[in-house]
Amino acid sequence: xxxxxxxxxxxxxxxxxxxxxxxxxxxxxxxxxxxxxxxxxxxxxxxxxxxxxxxxxxxxxxxxxxxxxxxxxxxxxxxxxxxxxxxxxxxxxxxxxxxxxxxxxxxxxxxxxxxxxxxxxxxxxxxxxxxxxxxxxxxxxxxxxxxxxxxxxxxxxxxxxxxxxxxxxxxxxxxxxxxxxxxxxxxxxxxxxxxxxxxxxxxxxxxxxxxxxxxxxxxxxxxxxxxxxxxxxxxxxxxxxxxxxxxxxxxxxxxxxxxxxxxxxxxxxxxxxxxxxxxxxxxxxxxxxxxxxxxxxxxxxxxxxxxxxxxxxxxxxxxxxxxxxxxxxxxxxxxxxxxxxxxxxxxxxxxxxxxxxxxxxxxxxxxxxxxxxxxxxxxxxxxxxxxxxxxxxxxxxxxxxxxxxxxxx
Amino acid sequence: xxxxxxxxxxxxxxxxxxxxxxxxxxxxxxxxxxxxxxxxxxxxxxxxxxxxxxxxxxxxxxxxxxxxxxxxxxxxxxxxxxxxxxxxxxxxxxxxxxxxxxxxxxxxxxxxxxxxxxxxxxxxxxxxxxxxxxxxxxxxxxxxxxxxxxxxxxxxxxxxxxxxxxxxxxxxxxxxxxxxxxxxxxxxxxxxxxxxxxxxxxxxxxxxxxxxxxxxxxxxxxxxxxxxxxxxxxxxxxxxxxxxxxxxxxxxxxxxxxxxxxxxxxxxxxxxxxxxxxx
Numbered sequence: 001x002x003x004x005x006x007x008x009x010x011x012x013x014x015x016x017x018x019x020x021x022x023x024x025x026x027x028x029x030x031x032x033x034x035x036x037x038x039x040x041x042x043x044x045x046x047x048x049x050x051x052x053x054x055x056x057x058x059x060x061x062x063x064x065x066x067x068x069x070x071x072x073x074x075x076x077x078x079x080x081x082x083x084x085x086x087x088x089x090x091x092x093x094x095x096x097x098x099x100x101x102x103x104x105x106x107x108x109x110x111x112x113x114x115x116x117x118x119x120x121x122x123x124x125x126x127x128x129x130x131x132x133x134x135x136x137x138x139x140x141x142x143x144x145x146x147x148x149x150x151x152x153x154x155x156x157x158x159x160x161x162x163x164x165x166x167x168x169x170x171x172x173x174x175x176x177x178x179x180x181x182x183x184x185x186x187x188x189x190x191x192x193x194x195x196x197x198x199x200x201x202x203x204x205x206x207x208x209x210x211x212x213x214x215x216x217x218x219x220x221x222x223x224x225x226x227x228x229x230x231x232x233x234x235x236x237x238x239x240x241x242x243x244x245x246x247x248x249x250x251x252x253x254x255x256x257x258x259x260x261x262x263x264x265x266x267x268x269x270x271x272x273x274x275x276x277x278x279x280x281x282x283x284x285x286x287x288x289x290x291x292x293x294x295x296x297x298x299x300x301x302x303x304x305x306x307x308x309x310x311x312x313x314x315x316x317x318x319x320x321x322x323x324x325x326x327x328x329x330x331x332x333x334x335x336x337x338x339x340x341x342x343x344x345x346x347x348x349x350x351x352x353x354x355x356x357x358x359x360x361x362x363x364x365x366x367x368x369x370x371x372x373x374x375x376x377x378x379x380x381x382x383x384x385x386x387x388x389x390x391x392x393x394x395x396x397x398x399x400x401x402x403x404x405x406x407x408x409x
Numbered sequence: 410x411x412x413x414x415x416x417x418x419x420x421x422x423x424x425x426x427x428x429x430x431x432x433x434x435x436x437x438x439x440x441x442x443x444x445x446x447x448x449x450x451x452x453x454x455x456x457x458x459x460x461x462x463x464x465x466x467x468x469x470x471x472x473x474x475x476x477x478x479x480x481x482x483x484x485x486x487x488x489x490x491x492x493x494x495x496x497x498x499x500x501x502x503x504x505x506x507x508x509x510x511x512x513x514x515x516x517x518x519x520x521x522x523x524x525x526x527x528x529x530x531x532x533x534x535x536x537x538x539x540x541x542x543x544x545x546x547x548x549x550x551x552x553x554x555x556x557x558x559x560x561x562x563x564x565x566x567x568x569x570x571x572x573x574x575x576x577x578x579x580x581x582x583x584x585x586x587x588x589x590x591x592x593x594x595x596x597x598x599x600x601x602x603x604x605x606x607x608x609x610x611x612x613x614x615x616x617x618x619x620x621x622x623x624x625x626x627x628x629x630x631x632x633x634x635x636x637x638x639x640x641x642x643x644x645x646x647x648x649x650x651x652x653x654x655x656x657x658x659x660x661x662x663x664x665x666x667x668x669x670x671x672x673x674x675x676x677x678x679x680x681x682x683x684x685x686x687x688x
Contacts, residue, residue, distance in 0.1 A: 061498075105501075106504060255463065
């Protein structure tokens with residue numbers, strides 16, 4: 001993974017000029033992945049596709065939707081050359097269901113979409129949860145509700161990512177703030193999915209999707225790739241009997257396991273079990289297998305939080321780029337302010353977040369009506385927590401962010 | 410425990426998860442007859458060495474017919490309503506060795522799943538879809554289905570169904586499927602023969618099986634008795650050799666035509682994909 005320091009420096013150099021250069025024009029020196037040079041210059045959408053390739057993606061099903069389409073277009077060209085398959089399905093419902101089927105056929109599978117398509121995927125997301133199917137779903141956020149503004153950005157799907165489907169579950173969700181991080185977190189999304197047999201959401205947005213930045217691509221062996229546990233062929237297995245890590249090895253199709261992939265509440269055999277004890281046992285295990293690995297899933301970056309600060313700015317995704325600039329600007333003006341940037345949106349690690357920052361006043365900056373704020377307020381319930389929401393179709397300007405933060409200074 | 414003793418007496422036992430018996434199907438339900446005929450065909454193909462049982466995957470959505478996936482002693486998936494074909498598409502494309510059988514009712518396959526059915530047939534993708542038509546949403550208690558005839562009173566059409574039914578055979582036959590056939594549970598030998606043939610083919614293969622549902626549909630049309638309903642269906646079913654698509658009638662008044670409507674050997678999706686990918 002690119003170090004925090006690298007990302008930090010890249011951003012600093014880009015942002016120091018002026019915030020307009022954040023959406024810099026396409027550079028002349030776009031380099032080919034398959035050459036000897038691993039340093040390239042590309043967009044967030046392509047970084048997601050490249051991250052998926054590095055993670056071992058072999059099946060992609062999707063439906064065109066702005067601003068995510070480049071992910072499918074890029075993979076449609078690359079993946080067949082790497083032994084994979086890309087198919088454009090009849091809708092997003094078909095796409096995610098095909099991806100779940102592909103995962104049970106034994107390969108790493110992904111789909112990408114934006115808000116309207118993400119809404120259509122709700123029911124199948126629950127299927128992936130209850131059948132413990134490792135898949136990655138990318139939502140490149142655009143402005144909603146409904147058709148909204150297809151070509152413009154937003155962060156309004158952060159709670160949708162958390163509670164897309166009906167029922168009780170936790171789905172890990174990552175939010176990159178740069179092209180490099182779009183690549184890194186896509187790999188992490190696949191690793192999390194394979195490690196815990198769970199669907200994982202990567203929440204990008206229209207700014208990250210079409211932002212061009214330097215990207216370092218890793219070769220085999222340069223980055224940890226996790227593959228699901230599979231029982232030995234010929235073994236008699238209970239498809240939902242967990243190991244001590246609460247994750248059952250995955251008896252994929254075609255190996256004689258006679259697996260039953262079951263969408264009903266089921267016991268360890270995968271047999272329908274509409275009883276209190278089986279229901280509780282399954283639901284609690286599905287929750288605990290995620291929470292047990294909070295140490296792995298949850299990640300954030302802290303800037304100046306080791307100093308004594310009065311204020312802390314909390315932000316994530318593309319908005320955090322400007323919130324970071326604002327933090328630097330405020331510090332220049334003499335305010336004692338630090339910043340926390342969430343890389344993982346769900347689940348949040350309350351304990352680590354509380355330890356990460358000692359500021360007494362916390363300002364949550366996000367490009368929506370004020371959503372992650374609700375959880376941050378809960379986590380820091382002994383401190384003053386303020387919502388500084390923006391409803392900006394473009395990446396918010398430094399001035400806009402300074403204004404919403406200043407309300408609470 | 411009584412079930413255990415059956416293990417040695419029925420030749421098709423190895424196709425079933427015996428520990429799950431008895432099934433949830435109502436007395437007089439036709440799904441058991443359909444499934445039995447399909448097992449006989451599958452058994453023949455396995456014994457011939459054409460099909461490796463470890464490479465067979467059954468996929469079902471939601472409904473009485475889809476529920477068969479719970480009982481088959483194979484790799485199987487009981488997924489969400491209407492999406493079995495979409496799920497199966499991912500399975501087939503990720504491991505072409507797998508032979509996928511999708512099973513579902515007319516509501517699951519042609520109602521909520523209709524768009525996936527159309528596109529799978531359009532792609533001529535390598536899978537068998539078996540649609541068991543009982544003219545009603547049975548599992549949810551008797552609501553109108555895509556195949557319910559005009560005028561029938563259901564729980565959601567208490568004044569009679571105003572919608573003409575969908576002839577799914579004609580729909581699928583208008584697309585690129587390699588095989589389209591219709592049988593009835595009153596003619597299990599045709600179910601067996603059609604399914605047997607389909608198991609030896611490539612591309613998209615669609616078999617509609619007309620079934621009896623005395624418990625729910627029978628209640629709506631005054632044929633509550635399983636034997637009466639079976640006989641009423643049997644009377645209406647007509648097998649035709651070399652039958653055309655135009656003749657594919659399905660009507661309680663004019664009769665139900667069964668037979669093989671489409672039989673082709675066009676390149677399947679997997680073959681076409683292989684071709685474009687190796688260019």
